[in-house]
Amino acid sequence: MAFNTEESRQLYERTVGVLIEASSSSSRGPANFGKYPIFMERGRGSCIYDVDGNEYIDWMMAFGALPLGHAHPEVVEAITGAVATGAHFATATPIELEVAEMLQLMVRNAERVRFANTGTEAVMAAIRLARGVTGRPKILKFEGHYHGWHDDLLVSSNVVPVSSLGLRSDPVKVPDSSGLNRSALDDTIIVPWNDLPALQRAIENHPGQIAAIITEGIMANMGVIPPAKGYLQGLQDLAKTNGILFILDETVTGFRIAPGGCQEYYKLSPDLVTFGKALGCGLPVAALCGRAEVMDALQWGGVLHYGTHNGSRIGMFAARANLRVLTRDNNTAFRHTWRIAERLCEGYRHLFQKKGIGVIVQNVGPMFQLMFTDQPAIRDYREFCQHVDRAAFQKFVLSLFEFGVYASPSAALHSIVTLAHTDEDVDRTLEAAEKALETVA
Ligand SMILES: Cc1ncc(COP(=O)(O)O)c(C=O)c1O
Structure with missing residues (x-):
């Protein structure tokens, strides 16, 4: 079935004249999410579900507020x-x-x-x-x-x-x-x-x-x-x-x-x-x-x-x-998130290299971001402002949605690995990324 967010679109129209930018924070509205944001209804483990019934692997995790994933x-x-x-x-x-x-x-x-x-x-x-x-x-x-x-x-x-x-x-x-x-x-x-x-x-x-x-x-x-x-x-x-x-x-x-x-x-x-x-x-x-x-x-x-x-x-x-939960079994949760993040970041690096696209992946353990840039590294604010193509990042992330992967479309934010993310999520995300790149190319 084709990706459909009609219910979100209709809800967005209802918010006009009621909620400013469809929500309660400027980082959640159309400025980041294109024409309208996707309205989410529930979450479980590593996944989040929208009002149209679409499932997404969630790498935004409420801007980092969910270290165990949804509804642990x-x-x-x-x-x-x-x-x-x-x-x-x-x-x-x-x-x-x-x-x-x-x-x-x-x-x-x-x-x-x-x-x-x-x-x-x-x-x-x-x-x-x-x-x-x-x-x-x-x-x-x-x-x-x-x-x-x-x-x-x-x-x-x-x-x-x-x-x-x-x-x-x-x-x-x-x-x-x-x-x-x-x-x-x-x-x-x-x-x-x-x-x-x-x-x-x-x-x-x-x-x-x-x-x-x-x-x-x-x-x-x-x-x-x-x-x-x-x-x-x-x-x-x-x-x-x-x-x-x-x-x-x-x-x-x-x-x-x-x-x-x-x-x-x-x-x-x-x-x-x-x-x-x-x-x-x-x-x-x-x-x-x-x-x-x-x-x-x-x-x-x-x-x-x-x-x-x-x-x-x-x-x-x-x-x-x-x-x-985070400290159980001698802090296993932390080792898990670091390991999953390394796999995902390496997978992304390999994918962008294979496609010949100028993207670097910067991470410290479970916090990571893809930066569309021709630079080998971004080391401070000035380099970010000058060398990171935020529009390309946004386009890529919005296209990921279509293939069941959710992340913040703001290049200035980042993605987060939680205890709920699995190796299968990594594989599915990399497959989705490859398809998304073909769509936006
Ligand atoms: C480093 C840092 N400090 C403080 C804050 C503010 O936190 P809150 O959004 O919970 O007010 C944020 C939010 O993103 C942050 O990233």
Whole structure:
């Protein structure tokens, strides 16, 4: 039967005049998905099903929020059990303590834990805490890194023409949105990533002014760009010697790269770490963790952090089930996702080479992205903006849909391997990719 998304099209038409861009986030609408987005109805394991009954192998996995795939039975049981006994109390609860203790076992610097709902909220709390503890106003972030949609850091994280970015030695701050509080941006310093001399210069230019350096451990919002060897350690040393706090944003990499995230994988020792996405296994759970000396300033009368839904019971039960599965049998889940990802990435590399198409595959373990480019590697934001053909990527992904494979059509995002993905999914995806390439050629 021919691929048909008529039901999605009709639903999309109904959204016009009701929902903006058909959904609740600009990353889900027609800007990324062509004429209209596909409306999804259910998910199971590695697959997602749309309203027209089409099945897709899902490599987007809710932008990384589903490390076990869809509807993992232990998570379903945990959630239904929690709902039946009261969704949320907004009181102290034993389950919150239990999940915090699990985080302490997995994440080395999690001497203290605070829960929030989204990565954005956890980062906002980290920034306020850094300013409060150091008494300094400025936050240093990197070009092409995204840390949520709040005002302070919403700069130079969209893909823009490279000519608008100014010189590497004096980057132009490009706001990602209208409506930002421009004075918040006055205290944001931006620096190209993977460039220690540039970081050192920026620190020297603002003596005693910088409260924190915030970085993603692996750039995950410009495809996938790994840190250069020794870069994150160098960053950490520069922060330490200058009395600047080091915030590692593991919203994407947490509970994905290793049980202890990039902190463990790259042997880092950040002051504060933020988690989100994969922690709640589909429920909105985020966490701010860190050294006791810094985190204890969140006590009443210090740095304020509230939130009615923080530590929701359903989310906490989901997180406990999730972390149990992820760490079972000496962290088998992590070995599985790394192995499946290596097979898929190698398969893609081989396919594009065979077809003579200029595509590179960049990955760190289970996070990967295909980049349509004539370059041998993409190492930072500027190279991404200049050398990655996003339209070609989008065309390819939209054509994959027709052959039963789903991924984000945004070249700046990435795909994710979960515990639910199998060798058969890899084979089917590579077959679909070959057919999709023939269609778009
Ligand atoms: C590195 C990073 N930090 C923070 C966020 C914000 O997380 P959330 O969408 O849960 O607010 C994201 C979201 O993609 C992210 O990639």
